[in-house]
Amino acid sequence: MQLLIKKVTIISPTSKYHLKKKDILISNGIIDKIADSIVEKNAKVIEGKGLYVSVGWMDLFADFCDPGHEQKETCITGSKAAAAGGYTDVCLIPNTNPSNSSKSTVEYLKNNSTIVNLHPIGSISKNIEGKDLAEMYDMRLSGAIAFSDGKKPVQQSGLLLKALEYIKTFDGMVIEIPEDYSIAQNGQMHEGEMSTRLGMQGKASIAESIHLQRNIELLQYTQSKLHVTGVSTQKGIELIRQAKKKGLNITCSVTPHHLLLTDNQLITYNSLYKTTPPLRTEVDRKALVKGVLDGTIDCIATHHTPQDWDSKQVEFEYAKEGMIGLQTAFSLLLSVNENIPLETWIHLLTDAPREILQIDKPEIAEKSKACLTLFNTHEKWNFDATTNKSKSTNSPYFGQTLTGKVIGIINNNQWHFNE
């Protein structure tokens, strides 16, 4: 099985071919040859105007709802969505049913890896109850890539303290969404002028910063490793910036939708914009973009959260949170029109998450395993029922034309190309 990619610009700062336009020949899942011009009659040829290639993209925080909520997504449909979105690696949050709190569920998820590598995130607490530590060591040895209670951030400081200490045995990492429930309470959206106008209970920005402040204190005390995902406020990003300056082992990620959207979107009570953390203000959004530019934000996490029709087509208050994001992430990032170079986005999608998780980084070099994503930045495509691979459609971008297309991925001696 040979694949010949013609006239492709390579984006990979660690590669000697960085920013060079080459032909790449892949044989049996291995990068066979990289040269100015390759002729190979038996190979399937991939070519196109403005074609780019990078190392396969990795998502740090996605929900495939499997096992337990297979009406929303499964490992199969989620992986197809990931492949279509350019992702070769996806970390899966543990909020399934049963939750990913033991070795057996970790193995179940890992065994469902196909062209897309699935990396299970084990739960911090047993059954994500937020009370007692789950068997993290055992899960780690079975392949859990990190630990988090996922969409239910740890509220008990004492429990997080124990978790941060405990994972030091095996050099683990805790991932937290920053949200203090006692402040966020029944909030449906960001607390601000818009929530006041809409008569909705809000989640104050301090629900994020207080939780984050606490986590940073705990991190300093334990000298462990923490990743904060879904940071959404100006204050939040500033706290992380300061913690990094202090030399703490802290990293963070942001979602594409937080880089693009604000709470103004909620004016029509459209539940597709209901997310956790909530969409914040323009000031916050700008602060996140600045965080990308100055390197405070380490990577992108899609927070891909499939919800079936019935979970969203109800009164806003009863609607479930989240949006699907794997297939739209790249186009969304390109539309964050703030002079952020393509190379920055690609770094945040490729090497950055692997550095955070301390796993091997694939390379674009001859004789290396082919783990690649092909894309362009100019082509328009429709995100609709014909292109959507997820089992769910809960995205405000569903039905829209987006710019910047993922052509396909190559991984594990398999390939997938979008039509």
Added chain:
Amino acid sequence: MRLSVKHLLGIKDLTKEDIELIFQTADNFKAVLSRPIKKVPTLRDTTIVNLFYENSTRTRISFELAEKRLGADTINFATSSSSVSKGEGLIDTVNNILSMKVDMVVMRHSASGAPHFLANHIQVPIINAGDGTNEHPTQALLDAYSIREKCQTLRGKKVAIIGDIMHSRVALSNIFCLQKLGAEVLVVGPPTLIPKHIESLGVQVTYDVREALQWCDVANVLRIQLERQNKPLFSSLREYALFYGVNKKLLDSLQKEIIIMHPGPINRGVEIDSDVADGPHSIILNQVENGVAIRMAILYLLAGKTSAE
């Protein structure tokens, strides 16, 4: 003249001209209501469903009376529990009712934005009879109409809204309505019951009831909505009554006359004392009376009729 909107979801969506049109139409219906025969055949053969997902006495009766006096056929649907706990979703319930050829929906719901959500899924006009902590537009219209009746105009009038601003859809609708008509608004209550960002709506805020009363021409006293507070937001009803209750002694000490309003139901002895609620400056029962005329006007205008006879 027609309204600029198809539904009455909130005062937010109305123009000043819409509100004035509603008032003019209500003037005509108020005249009708004082005749020996109070019924007109204007909405004959129009079927209206009153969907009450939340308890209501005054609003429901007022709507039903308004509908009946316009000659409409009415259906009442009430459930104390939410649609979700009943198992049937809102869209399903409403579509089932509409398939029986219903022409208009009046809905009260505990979730903010529920009528906006419904408006995306059904074709017939919807009138919001209160949604969560968002809006209660017909209440605000009848409140403003009652002030107008008493003071001729709202322009330049100072209105204090007192009490549980955070959980009150009446407060939010009143703010929008009064501002559109040129009145100034001040909200007052314990800080825990005042939304953090309320000033962004252009209202003044104080925590001192006396100061508010000293400032205002009209005081709209709101009900303490204990049922909406998950955790208590003030220490006790006794303390609330002591520091935020409107009583005669307080009013007498101001040496000025203030119009007293309350959207009901009243917690007597808590937010307002009986001698104030029933006193000479209270227009609480006028509000209720005007409610029918206002709702007749809205039903009439949204039913697609062009102007009142």
